[in-house]
Amino acid sequence: MLELERLFKAVYLWLERISGSLGIPHFWFDLFTMILVAGIILAVMSIAAMFLVWWERKIGAHFQVRFGPMRTGWHGSLQLPADGIKLLLKEDTTPAAADKPVFLIAPVIIFVASFLAFVCLPFGKGLIVRDLNIGILYILAITTFTVVSILMAGWGSNNKYSLLGGFRSAAQIISYEVPLTLSVLGVVLLTQSLSMVKIVSAQEQVWNWNIWKQPLGFLIYLTAAVAEVNRTPFDIPEAEQELVAGYNIEYSGMKWAMFFFAEYTNLVLVCGVATTLFLGGWNGPILPSWIWFLAKTLFLIWVVMWFRWTFPRVRVDQLMAFGWKFLLPLAFLNLILTGLLA
Amino acid sequence: MNIIKITANGIYNLILGMWTTVKYLFSHAITLQYPKERWPMPERSRGVVVLTTDPETGKLKCIACAMCVKTCPTSAITMEPETDETGKKQRYPKVFQVDQGVCIFCGLCEEVCPVKEKAIKFVNQYEFSVYTKQELIYDMEKLAEIGKGSK
Amino acid sequence: MTEELRTEEFEVNMGPQHPSTHGVCRFVLKMDGEQIVDLVPHVGYLHRALEKIAENRTYLQYIPFTDRIDYVSAMFCNYGFCLALEKLAKVEVPERAEYIRVIMMELNRIASHLIWLGTFALDIGAVTPFLYAFREREKIMDLFEMVCGQRMTFNYMRVGGVSRDLNPEFIPKAKEFTDYFEPKVDEYEDILTNNPIFLARTKGIGVLPKKLAIDYSVTGPNLRATGFKWDLRKNEPYSVYDRFSFEIPTGGNSDTWDRYMVRIREMREANRIAKQALEQIPEGDFRKKVPVLFKPPAGEVYTRVESTRGEMGFYIISDGTTKPYRVKLRTASFSNLAVLPEITKGCLIADLVAIFASFDVIMPDVDR
Numbered sequence: 001m002l003e004l005e006r007l008f009k010a011v012y013l014w015l016e017r018i019s020g021s022l023g024i025p026h027f028w029f030d031l032f033t034m035i036l037v038a039g040i041i042l043a044v045m046s047i048a049a050m051f052l053v054w055w056e057r058k059i060g061a062h063f064q065v066r067f068g069p070m071r072t073g074w075h076g077s078l079q080l081p082a083d084g085i086k087l088l089l090k091e092d093t094t095p096a097a098a099d100k101p102v103f104l105i106a107p108v109i110i111f112v113a114s115f116l117a118f119v120c121l122p123f124g125k126g127l128i129v130r131d132l133n134i135g136i137l138y139i140l141a142i143t144t145f146t147v148v149s150i151l152m153a154g155w156g157s158n159n160k161y162s163l164l165g166g167f168r169s170a171a172q173i174i175s176y177e178v179p180l181t182l183s184v185l186g187v188v189l190l191t192q193s194l195s196m197v198k199i200v201s202a203q204e205q206v207w208n209w210n211i212w213k214q215p216l217g218f219l220i221y222l223t224a225a226v227a228e229v230n231r232t233p234f235d236i237p238e239a240e241q242e243l244v245a246g247y248n249i250e251y252s253g254m255k256w257a258m259f260f261f262a263e264y265t266n267l268v269l270v271c272g273v274a275t276t277l278f279l280g281g282w283n284g285p286i287l288p289s290w291i292w293f294l295a296k297t298l299f300l301i302w303v304v305m306w307f308r309w310t311f312p313r314v315r316v317d318q319l320m321a322f323g324w325k326f327l328l329p330l331a332f333l334n335l336i337l338t339g340l341l342a
Numbered sequence: 343m344n345i346i347k348i349t350a351n352g353i354y355n356l357i358l359g360m361w362t363t364v365k366y367l368f369s370h371a372i373t374l375q376y377p378k379e380r381w382p383m384p385e386r387s388r389g390v391v392v393l394t395t396d397p398e399t400g401k402l403k404c405i406a407c408a409m410c411v412k413t414c415p416t417s418a419i420t421m422e423p424e425t426d427e428t429g430k431k432q433r434y435p436k437v438f439q440v441d442q443g444v445c446i447f448c449g450l451c452e453e454v455c456p457v458k459e460k461a462i463k464f465v466n467q468y469e470f471s472v473y474t475k476q477e478l479i480y481d482m483e484k485l486a487e488i489g490k491g492s493k
Numbered sequence: 494m495t496e497e498l499r500t501e502e503f504e505v506n507m508g509p510q511h512p513s514t515h516g517v518c519r520f521v522l523k524m525d526g527e528q529i530v531d532l533v534p535h536v537g538y539l540h541r542a543l544e545k546i547a548e549n550r551t552y553l554q555y556i557p558f559t560d561r562i563d564y565v566s567a568m569f570c571n572y573g574f575c576l577a578l579e580k581l582a583k584v585e586v587p588e589r590a591e592y593i594r595v596i597m598m599e600l601n602r603i604a605s606h607l608i609w610l611g612t613f614a615l616d617i618g619a620v621t622p623f624l625y626a627f628r629e630r631e632k633i634m635d636l637f638e639m640v641c642g643q644r645m646t647f648n649y650m651r652v653g654g655v656s657r658d659l660n661p662e663f664i665p666k667a668k669e670f671t672d673y674f675e676p677k678v679d680e681y682e683d684i685l686t687n688n689p690i691f692l693a694r695t696k697g698i699g700v701l702p703k704k705l706a707i708d709y710s711v712t713g714p715n716l717r718a719t720g721f722k723w724d725l726r727k728n729e730p731y732s733v734y735d736r737f738s739f740e741i742p743t744g745g746n747s748d749t750w751d752r753y754m755v756r757i758r759e760m761r762e763a764n765r766i767a768k769q770a771l772e773q774i775p776e777g778d779f780r781k782k783v784p785v786l787f788k789p790p791a792g793e794v795y796t797r798v799e800s801t802r803g804e805m806g807f808y809i810i811s812d813g814t815t816k817p818y819r820v821k822l823r824t825a826s827f828s829n830l831a832v833l834p835e836i837t838k839g840c841l842i843a844d845l846v847a848i849f850a851s852f853d854v855i856m857p858d859v860d861r
Contacts, residue, residue, distance in 0.1 A: 060620075061371070062366070062371060063363050063364075063366060063367050063621055064366070064620070064621050064623075064624035064625075065366050065369065065371050065372050065373070065624060065625070065628060066371050066372070066373040066624065067371045067373055067375070070375060232618060233618065233690055235618075306360060306363070307360075309363060309620060309621050310359050310360050310362075310363045310619065310621060310684065311356070311359065311618070311619060311688065311690055312614065312617040312618040312619040312685075312688065312690050312691050312694060313617065313618025313619075313690070313694075314690055314693065314694075315693070315694060315841065315843045315844070316841075316843070317841070318693050318694075351687070351689075352689035355687040355688050355689060356688065356689065356690075358683050358687075359683060359684045359685070359688050361683075362680055362683045362684050363621055363684065372628060383638075384635075384638050384639045384642075386638075386639065386640070386641065386642040386657070386660075387638055387642050387643075388642040388643055409785075413551075413553065413554060413785070414554075415550060415554040415555070415557050415558065446557055446646070447643065447646075448556075448557035448646075448648045449642060449643075449648055449656075450553065450554065450557065450648070453656060454553075454785050464642065
């Protein structure tokens with residue numbers, strides 16, 4: 001009944017018939033559908049980011065036995081549009097001695113990187129933009145673009161502390177990419193395919209979910225993913241208590257909002273990938289597939305928020321030590337065990 | 343073996359911390375939504391300074407002894423006693439001004455007032471914000487009015 | 494011929510407004526790369542000339558000012574001043590008044606340690622214990638407001654006792670609070686004490702050797718964490734503290750974790766003392782009347798009180814009139830802050846934030 005896949009297919013066929021009857025060449029029709037799909041993904045991203053920011057504030061508040069936003073709209077649901085309007089109206093400052101092209105392009109790149117990775121995320125049965133047969137490799141490669149963007153932001157601000165913050169953030173993301181990739185390799189070994197749809201199809205039943213077969217891999221993936229998205233306990237770049245602030249101190253207004261939203265869309269992306277790899281993707285009885293995907297992703301996002309509101313922050317050198325000396329050998333161990341036992 | 347013990351201990355304590363916080367997620371929040379809900383203030387709470395009136399005669403109970411003026415640590419009270427035709431001081435104030443902006447709400451003026459039922463008192467009304475500093479200087483009529491209103 | 498690689502030191506200002514200097518304190522740090530080589534604290538941003546004001550106020554008028562020396566633990570400052578005057582003028586305090594004073598002081602100790610716990614956890618990065626600590630603190634402040642009318646600057650103690658008697662509903666409510674509070678400390682410990690991230694941030698950081706602490710006159714929980722068992726409530730008992738059984742927690746390694754543990758255990762002990770005092774409180778007078786324009790005999794007196802941050806001393810020179818000739822305040826945070834440059838050599842800024850938070854220094858105490 002709520003099968004979105006059939007709805008999309010029906011709309012596509014109807015549009016094709018109209019364009020055929022109007023005599024428009026197929027090339028333009030393909031371009032139009034591609035732009036339409038990109039628009040849908042953009043809309044989904046934005047709505048997801050807005051919802052998540054509201055959800056984080058409410059969940060964080062309830063962890064702290066208080067209410068969170070209550071006055072704007074029903075229980076603060078209009079808080080995000082209000083914040084968005086405020087950010088749009090803010091003065092857009094650029095430091096005088098900044099490297100202008102670099103400074104301006106950095107927020108664009110980080111947004112584009114998150115956006116591109118959504119191409120390969122299976123939102124439901126048949127609801128994937130393009131099922132590349134190197135799906136998971138593509139996603140891991142695209143998410144590395146955030147490092148480039150952060151370094152550009154740090155460099156372009158022409159600020160000593162911003163540069164140091166950018167370096168730190170980049171080092172953090174690069175070091176945690178390695179255990180992340182290794183834990184994903186465990187799942188790939190089991191499924192013998194890199195395609196996202198095949199990975200989900202191999203987890204049809206609950207007892208087939210990869211989390212039972214790769215518990216260590218799941219934990220390593222979750223820890224590395226939290227470090228990738230710069231969230232507590234690994235949120236050194238965002239901590240106000242540190243003197244060396246993050247890479248985005250010189251940004252204001254809409255450019256800063258881009259970094260902010262990119263963080264939340266990265267979170268959705270990373271939890272979506274975790275759902276696909278370990279929790280069975282869109283598999284589930286009765287309800288439509290996309291609702292299952294949404295529910296599982298939201299559950300993982302809730303767990304990541306739970307980490308944020310409970311744990312203290314790790315110091316920057318301890319963070320690197322933890323990534324290289326603890327997670328990496330553990331990830332190798334996981335890979336060896338998977339190879340031996342599978 | 344030591345590293346395994348340390349890791350297991352670490353994971354156990356992390357989960358223990360998470361369990362402690364999640365219990366509060368599902369309990370009701372304890373904060374008040376301020377303008378709609380207000381906390382009932384205790385009786386002795388020191389809000390704004392007022393002058394009390396005698397219900398039978400309708401005049402202020404103050405006898406213009408100036409003890410509160412002398413005791414106020416920040417000199418927030420100004421008082422002038424009434425004088426009759428010969429210039430002799432009466433036991434009634436002519437001018438009584440309290441600058442609520444200078445007052446530190448210590449309660450000493452109430453403590454040293456010699457009148458039996460305290461001519462100068464603190465009431466637990468705390469919402470008296472205004473837009474100009476001049477409005478914070480309360481004269482005799484305003485002090486008496488709030489004093490009557492909060493009995 | 495080898496050339497050594499020389500790194501330059503640079504100065505960084507951790508300005509008066511910063512989220513983790515508790516109050517307005519300015520640090521000028523000399524850094525070599527990531528590590529701190531030298532630290533110079535600049536204080537005085539909160540100086541209100543409280544000692545000079547005392548020369549122009551009568552003794553009764555000065556008691557609200559003593560509240561503002563350390564507004565987080567105002568009962569101790571009130572009490573120290575009154576104790577000094579009672580010693581000078583040889584005023585006897587009725588027993589009920591002493592018990593009320595002890596209850597108020599121990600409740601205030603719990604409240605002050607709760608603020609410390611919240612801000613310490615916040616500086617390390619855990620944001621939730623702050624809200625939990627303030628929830629407990631609200632209950633204590635409600636108790637205070639019920640009795641003396643104010644939540645923070647109480648103006649409650651007087652020479653010869655306290656200013657007002659307890660309401661009839663205070664004792665049941667206070668007993669209810671002490672029962673409610675005990676499992677809450679267990680909760681704070683669950684979140685923080687053995688958390689591996691917290692241990693990595695605090696174990697072995699900011700070690701304060703015992704000799705250095707004694708040389709710099711560090712007092713209070715910071716001194717007790719070095720292993721030196723010194724508490725004025727046991728070593729030089731005043732008021733009725735000798736009638737209660739309580740322990741003095743000390744630490745072993747004198748690092749940040751030990752200072753944290755000593756304060757957590759002190760909260761439990763303060764709760765214990767308050768429970769015992771609420772059981773044993775007798776009926777009677779709450780105040781021995783002294784004249785409003787109190788004139789102690791000429792002379793000088795020095796008394797010290799075990800406040801939450803350490804030793805709080807009052808030195809009063811009276812010349813026989815209603816106004817003191819000189820009041821000198823010896824505050825604990827001033828000496829505690831002085832030892833900070835010695836123990837932060839070679840640590841990172843994240844460590845500096847953790848060490849400074851564990852020292853429980855607040856700026857009104859330093860600047861007066």
